Each structure stands twice: as structure tokens, then as C-alpha cells.
Amino acid sequence: APDLWGPDQWHKNYPIAKGHHQSPIEINNKEVHYDRSLLPWFASYDPGAAKTILNNGKTCRVVFDDSFDRSVLRGGPLPGVYRLRQLHFHWGSSDDHGSEHVVNGVRYAGELHLLHWNPKYSNYLDAVRRTDGIAVLAIFLQVRRTPKPEMKRILEEINAIKTKGKEAPFPNFDPSILFPKSHDYWTYHGSFTTPPCEECITWIVLREPIIVSSDQMAKLRSLSKNAENEPELPLVDNWRPTQPRHYRMVSASFL
Numbered sequence: 001a002p003d004l005w006g007p008d009q010w011h012k013n014y015p016i017a018k019g020h021h022q023s024p025i026e027i028n029n030k031e032v033h034y035d036r037s038l039l040p041w042f043a044s045y046d047p048g049a050a051k052t053i054l055n056n057g058k059t060c061r062v063v064f065d066d067s068f069d070r071s072v073l074r075g076g077p078l079p080g081v082y083r084l085r086q087l088h089f090h091w092g093s094s095d096d097h098g099s100e101h102v103v104n105g106v107r108y109a110g111e112l113h114l115l116h117w118n119p120k121y122s123n124y125l126d127a128v129r130r131t132d133g134i135a136v137l138a139i140f141l142q143v144r145r146t147p148k149p150e151m152k153r154i155l156e157e158i159n160a161i162k163t164k165g166k167e168a169p170f171p172n173f174d175p176s177i178l179f180p181k182s183h184d185y186w187t188y189h190g191s192f193t194t195p196p197c198e199e200c201i202t203w204i205v206l207r208e209p210i211i212v213s214s215d216q217m218a219k220l221r222s223l224s225k226n227a228e229n230e231p232e233l234p235l236v237d238n239w240r241p242t243q244p245r246h247y248r249m250v251s252a253s254f255l
């Protein structure tokens with residue numbers, strides 16, 4: 001049956017969905033340009049900024065206090081500091097797919113997005129209307145038998161936010177504990193991967209995935225997109241297919 005609200009229909013309400021700077025994209029080694037002028041990126045996150053974890057029917061999201069430069073991302077391709085506002089995940093209906101970006105044809109089981117906004121703009125909603133308004137640090141989730149213990153904290157909360165609209169306190173959490181060893185990254189200019197698909201994002205996609213277990217991915221898939229008193233609809237496959245790269249350069253911070 002035609003999905004009336006699927007990614008191919010978004011352009012009807014959000015014409016920019018057919019723009020030339022859309023995300024996600026395929027990242028292929030042959031088309032990537034090594035840029036030795038790219039700086040390392042740094043995250044300085046305050047664990048006290050973490051507030052709540054929420055199921056919004058589309059993903060599992062952790063929100064942070066972004067009322068001042070409390071948890072920031074800087075360096076890399078960024079002109080200044082960007083404030084951490086929230087993190088969320090994308091995943092599939094099985095371990096062989098679920099990421100939004102695809103690297104040399106490889107789909108990962110999932111993708112973590114840490115979303116930051118440029119405080120040179122008065123607020124987040126102003127920033128989403130600017131090409132340099134948002135920075136997203138994207139980290140792939142790869143399934144192996146030896147999962148990273150740091151993912152446990154988030155996944156333990158899943159039982160408390162099973163259905164759409166459920167929210168639970170999520171204090172004292174520093175997302176940088178999830179980061180892989182290597183800070184190598186690709187960067188390009190793109191968009192939100194869901195409506196309104198604004199082309200406001202400087203993407204920083206890490207080359208090294210974080211390791212999760214199949215059970216941990218199953219935990220994410222145990223979330224429901226329906227509200228508590230509605231028929232159960234599993235929250236899976238909340239990823240957008242890759243979009244045309246057009247004339248965009250994807251730069252690499254590594255050779």
C-alpha cells in the first residue's frame with residue numbers, strides 16, 4: 001500500500017525535501033576529499049545538563065538544558081561553539097539495516113544523532129532557518145557480541161518510555177561516554193532527515209561506530225510509536241533513505 005506519509009511524499013508539504021542539500025547521503029571513499037585543514041572536534045558536556053528521556057513516537061530522545069553554553073561542541077568544521085540540545089536514535093527492523101548515512105554501501109544497525117545549535121542565533125527555532133544553524137554529530141551503531149557498557153544507561157530507561165508521549169527523568173548523563181576511540185570524521189552540509197527537512201545542518205559523521213549488542217538493538221525496537229491506550233505499533237525503521245549528493249563535497253578529516 002502506498003505510504004501517504006512516507007519520505008517520497010514529504011515534498012508535498014515541505015518542498016525543500018527535494019532540495020539539493022538533503023540528508024542522509026551515501027559516503028563513498030572514491031568521492032570523499034581529504035581536507036588536511038580540518039581541525040579536530042571537541043565536546044565539552046556537563047552531565048548536569050541532561051534532563052529527560054522521551055519517546056515522541058518517532059524516536060527515543062534525551063533532552064538537555066541548552067539555556068546557556070553548558071554542553072557544547074566546537075572545532076572540526078565549526079566556526080564556534082554549538083550548544084547540545086538533544087540526542088536521538090535511528091534504527092531498523094533487524095540488525096542488517098537502520099542507519100541513515102551509508103558508508104561504501106554499508107548500512108549499520110543504527111545511528112545516534114547529537115544535535116547542537118549555533119548560539120549566535122537568538123534561539124533554536126531561529127537557528128534551524130540558517131545554513132550554519134545546526135551541527136549534528138552522527139555515530140553509527142554496529143552490532144557485535146561484546147557491547148559497549150555505556151549504552152546500558154539509555155537502554156535501561158526504555159521500559160519507562162515504551163509508548164508515545166512517555167517521558168522519564170534522565171539526570172547526570174554525559175553523552176561523550178558513548179564516543180568511540182577515534183574522532184576521525186566526514187563532514188558535509190545537509191539537512192534534517194525528517195520534515196521540515198531544513199537545510200541547516202553541518203554534519204560531522206564519525207568513521208568509527210560504537211558497538212552495541214543485538215539485544216540492545218532489540219531493546220530500541222521494543223519501543224512503540226502508538227500512545228498507551230492505542231493498538232501496538234512497533235517503533236522501527238525510523239530512518240530516511242539516502243538522498244542525491246548533487247554538487248556537494250564530502251570532506252574527510254583523515255587520510
Ligand SMILES: COc1ccc(C[C@H]2SC(=S)NC2=O)c(OC)c1
Nearest residue numbers: 086113115128136192193194195196
Ligand atoms: C524542526 O525541528 C526538528 C525537526 C526534525 C527533527 C528530527 C530529525 S532532524 C535529525 S538530524 N534527525 C531527526 O530525526 C528534530 O529533531 C531535533 C527537530
Ligand SMILES: [Zn+2]
Nearest residue numbers: 088090113193
Ligand atoms: Zn536524527
